[in-house]
Amino acid sequence: xxxxxxxxxxxxxxxxxxxxxxxxxxxxxxxxxxxxxxWVGKExxxxxxxxxxxxxxxxxxxxxxxxxNTAPYSKWKGSGKEPNSGDAVYVLLTENxxxxxxxxxxxxxxxxSRSAGEVILKGRVQYTDNATMRIHYGLEQxxxxxxxxxxLGERAGNLLVHVKVxxxxxxxxxxxEL
Amino acid sequence: xxxxxxxxxxxxxxxxxIITPEQFQRILACYPEQKRAIGLIPILGSILVGLxxxxxxxxxxxxxxxxxxxxxxxxxxxxxxxxxxxxxxxxQENLGTGLIGLGLLTFGAGIVLIGQMFHLQAYGVTSFIVWxxxxxxxxxxxxxxYLFLLSLLIFSGLQWYNTTEFHHFSxxxxxxxxxxxxxxxxxxxxxxxxxxxxxxxxxxxxxxVTVHEWPFSWFFIPVWLLYxxxxxxxxxxxxxxxxxxxxxxxxxxxxxxxxxxxxxxDSTFLQDLAAQPFxxxxxxxxxxxxxLAGKHRHRRLSSSPDWLLALPFFYLPQGADAAYLxxxxxxxxxxxxxGYAEEWAVKINLGTLLFLxxxxxxxxxxxxxxxxxxxxxxxxxxxxxxxxxxxxRRKKQFLIEHREDQEEKxxx
Numbered sequence: 001x002x003x004x005x006x007x008x009x010x011x012x013x014x015x016x017x018x019x020x021x022x023x024x025x026x027x028x029x030x031x032x033x034x035x036x037x038x039w040v041g042k043e044x045x046x047x048x049x050x051x052x053x054x055x056x057x058x059x060x061x062x063x064x065x066x067x068x069n070t071a072p073y074s075k076w077k078g079s080g081k082e083p084n085s086g087d088a089v090y091v092l093l094t095e096n097x098x099x100x101x102x103x104x105x106x107x108x109x110x111x112x113s114r115s116a117g118e119v120i121l122k123g124r125v126q127y128t129d130n131a132t133m134r135i136h137y138g139l140e141q142x143x144x145x146x147x148x149x150x151x152l153g154e155r156a157g158n159l160l161v162h163v164k165v166x167x168x169x170x171x172x173x174x175x176x177e178l
Numbered sequence: 179x180x181x182x183x184x185x186x187x188x189x190x191x192x193x194x195x196i197i198t199p200e201q202f203q204r205i206l207a208c209y210p211e212q213k214r215a216i217g218l219i220p221i222l223g224s225i226l227v228g229l230x231x232x233x234x235x236x237x238x239x240x241x242x243x244x245x246x247x248x249x250x251x252x253x254x255x256x257x258x259x260x261x262x263x264x265x266x267x268x269x270q271e272n273l274g275t276g277l278i279g280l281g282l283l284t285f286g287a288g289i290v291l292i293g294q295m296f297h298l299q300a301y302g303v304t305s306f307i308v309w310x311x312x313x314x315x316x317x318x319x320x321x322x323x324y325l326f327l328l329s330l331l332i333f334s335g336l337q338w339y340n341t342t343e344f345h346h347f348s349x350x351x352x353x354x355x356x357x358x359x360x361x362x363x364x365x366x367x368x369x370x371x372x373x374x375x376x377x378x379x380x381x382x383x384x385x386x387v388t389v390h391e392w393p394f395s396w397f398f399i400p401v402w403l404l405y406x407x408x409x410x411x412x413x414x415x416x417x418x419x420x421x422x423x424x425x426x427x428x429x430x431x432x433x434x435x436x437x438x439x440x441x442x443x444d445s446t447f448l449q450d451l452a453a454q455p456f457x458x459x460x461x462x463x464x465x466x467x468x469x470l471a472g473k474h475r476h477r478r479l480s481s482s483p484d485w486l487l488a489l490p491f492f493y494l495p496q497g498a499d500a501a502y503l504x505x506x507x508x509x510x511x512x513x514x515x516x517g518y519a520e521e522w523a524v525k526i527n528l529g530t531l532l533f534l535x536x537x538x539x540x541x542x543x544x545x546x547x548x549x550x551x552x553x554x555x556x557x558x559x560x561x562x563x564x565x566x567x568x569x570x571r572r573k574k575q576f577l578i579e580h581r582e583d584q585e586e587k588x589x590x
Contacts, residue, residue, distance in 0.1 A: 009267060015319050020259045020281070023312055024252055027288045030305065031248055034296040060240070086345035086389070088302075124302065124344060141299045145240040173297045 037172045041164030044093065044119055045101040045177075046139075050157025057153025061141045064156060068093065068121075069140070070132045071104045078109035085127045089135060094118045101160065107133065119165045139163060139173055152176065181209040220265075220273035228258075228280045232287070244295055251288040255281050266320075275322045282313055282328060302344065306336040307351045314358035326371055330359060334378045341389040352382055372419035379404055380427045393453045394431075395492060401427050402465050402488055409472030415522070421484070422528060428487040429509065429532055432502045435492065436539050439499050452492045462488060483512050503543065506536040514569075518576060526576070530569045537565060 047067045056063040068091065076082050083089055087109070094105040095117050105118065114120055123135040139161075144152060152159075160177040188202045197205070235242075235250060242250070258281035266274030286309045293299070313329030316322075333355040340346050356379060363371055383400040387393075405424040408417045439447050452458075466485060473479050486509050491501040510532035517525030541558050549557075 012319060013263060013267075016259060016263055016278075016316075019312060019315055019319065020256055023255065023285050026305075026308060027248070027251060027255075027285070027292060030289065030292050031295075034292075034298065084345075124346075127345075136299075138299050139297070142297050143240070143294050 033170050034172050037164045037166040037170040038174060041166040041170070041172070042119055043162055043164050043174065044095075046161045046163055047099070047101045048157060048159045048161060054157060055153050056156035057144075057149045060145070060149075061143045062149050062152050062156050064140050064142055064159070064161065066137075066139070066161070068102070068104050069136065070134055071107050072132050075104050075107050076133070077106040077112070080109070082128065083107075083109065083125045083133065085125050087125045089123055089125055089133075091121045091123050091135060091137075092118055093121060107135070120169065121165065121171055122169050137171065139171060142173060142176065151178070181206070184209060218272070220270065221276035224273065224276045224280060228283070239291070247291065247295060251284065251291060255284040255288060257281075258284055275320060275324055278316060278320060278322075279324055279328055282309075282316060282325070285309060285312060286332065302346075303336045303340045303348055303351065306332070306339075307348065307354065310336060310351065311354055311358070314354065314362070317359070317362055321366065323368060323371060326359060326362065327374060330355070330374055330378055333359075334381065337382050337385055341385045345389055347386045347389050352386075367413070367416040369416065369419065372416065373423070376404070376420045376423035380423050384427075394451045395453045395458065395490065398428065398431075398453075398488060398490075399458075399461050399465070402462065402469070405484070406465050406469035406472060409469045409478075410475070412476060414476075414478065418524060422524070425484055425487060425509075426528070426532075429506065429535075432487060432506055433535060433539055436499050436502045436506065436543060448492045448498060452490075455493060458490070462490070481516070483509070486512070499543070503536070503540055506532070506539065510536050518572075521576075523577065526573055530566075530573065533569070534562060534565060538562060 048064050049067050051065045056065070071091070073082055077092075078089070090108045090111050091104055092106045092108065092112055092114060093102040095101075096103045102119070106112065111120065121137050123137040126134040126136050128134065142149075142152070142161075155178065162174045162177065163171055164174050165171045184206060188197075188206065191197050192199055192202055231254070239247070258277050262274045262277030262279075262281060264274070265271075265277060286306070289305045289309060293305075310329055310332040313325060313332050317325040317329055333351055337348060337351055340348050340351070359375055363375060380401055383397050386400070387397040401424040405421050408420045411417045435448075435451075466488070469485070470479070470482065473482060486505050489501075489505060491498045491505070494501060510529055513525055514529035514533060517523070517527075517529050538558065538561075541561060545554055545557070
């Protein structure tokens with residue numbers, strides 16, 4: 001029994017090692033995926049707009065409300081009818097001529113083709129109302145050290161946020177212009 | 179068995195020449211002192227240490243450079259897993275499993291923390307599905323109930339998060355959970371795990387229906403499907419939780435209609451609830467047939483009245499609440515009767531509970547408008563107390579008789 005038991009233990013140890021290794025690779029993979037955006041991504045500038053309440057500091061993060069979080073139905077370019085809340089969408093952004101920040105050019109249900117100056121962000125429809133779609137990109141929270149984001153929180157409605165977007169869709173906030 | 183009890187009784191057995199003193203010592207050696215309690219302490223200890231480290235790192239997290247943060251996560255996780263496996267090899271199974279569970283939790287925390295490093299807020303649950311799947315793999319590898327429950331909790335939690343936060347139901351997560359944990363359960367049946375798994379599947383079915391804003395009664399379909407599949411199992415008692423939870427869910431559904439619907443209110447309550455009749459009936463009849471076929475095959479057609487609860491009275495233009503009230507009574511009485519007939523304590527307990535619920539629903543429904551409120555509560559309380567006294571006495575009698583029976587002729 002002992003020999004058999006040892007064999008089983010060894011086999012179990014091997015599988016456990018493999019599973020742990022896969023977890024490490026997975027965590028490393030997510031980190032690299034996001035880093036890659038910082039390294040090779042195209043830099044774009046996004047403008048935030050005020051919301052109520054004005055102070056958007058919640059403990060250890062600041063809630064950011066971008067202009068591109070809301071898109072009118074006229075921007076819907078997908079096949080079929082308008083998306084429901086919970087649907088994944090691809091948002092084509094294009095540079096605004098005078099300010100240099102990026103605005104919504106179209107919202108698609110499948111990944112559209114893009115020209116040189118444009119970028120595509122993947123988002124999820126949060127909710128819809130009569131005229132607009134509310135889309136979240138996962139870029140809406142900016143983590144700060146506890147008790148240090150006061151100024152940022154109060155000015156959250158009027159910021160320029162520099163985001164790097166990799167060609168494969170990963171997007172990361174690089175810095176915030178105060 | 180209690181060692182203390184053995185120590186007390188042993189000398190009298192020696193005295194009666196049932197066993198020799200040597201045999202007594204050998205029996206005693208089979209029950210080492212306080213093993214169970216000692217097994218629990220290391221798990222509690224590992225949880226405390228883990229929480230301490232977690233809160234320390236969390237407090238200083240933002241000052242730590244990215245690379246170091248990644249290293250901390252990786253090393254902590256690997257450390258927990260390695261230590262867990264080491265203790266398991268030294269036959270400290272509980273402590274080892276506890277540590278491996280902490281490894282799994284660290285993996286989940288790592289996913290969240292890495293997202294935070296890049297100021298990313300998850301807007302999907304894909305990475306959490308990976309987390310839960312790792313939990314399932316570990317459950318298979320370690321064969322532990324603790325890891326089973328942990329994985330179940332991860333999958334249920336992520337589905338809850340997904341539906342409340344993103345208005346989205348992940349079929350992939352549901353499939354991995356049901357297949358992975360369900361198959362594990364088949365290989366190693368366990369009552370507690372069955373109750374938890376059945377409850378999670380039922381709750382997730384409700385989430386599925388509500389998140390898509392389908393008429394609520396559609397949740398009958400997955401829930402009764404679960405019930406019917408279990409009719410095909412040769413085993414009966416161990417799979418009963420998978421049938422009891424669907425029955426309770428259907429019971430509660432009907433109970434809510436009884437309590438909150440009356441014909442006099444001209445409301446759209448039932449219309450909002452009612453699924454499209456043609457497809458719903460078709461699906462329900464198909465599942466009913468599947469269930470009956472399974473019951474027939476294993477000769478337990480006597481449990482068919484369970485299906486009373488599935489009767490779709492919500493299509494009735496009038497009197498739906500009365501019809502449901504009758505069903506509630508019929509079902510709980512039937513369950514009580516079967517419980518005594520089959521000498522099955524779970525059914526008796528469940529039947530008692532449901533019978534009390536039906537009684538109170540009926541009482542509330544009929545008496546609320548016609549009585550002074552204080553008399554209403556006093557009378558209701560008295561009815562409830564006397565009923566529970568009566569049912570409990572019956573149950574105790576039954577259990578005593580049953581035990582005597584068993585002592586006389588140990589069956590099965």
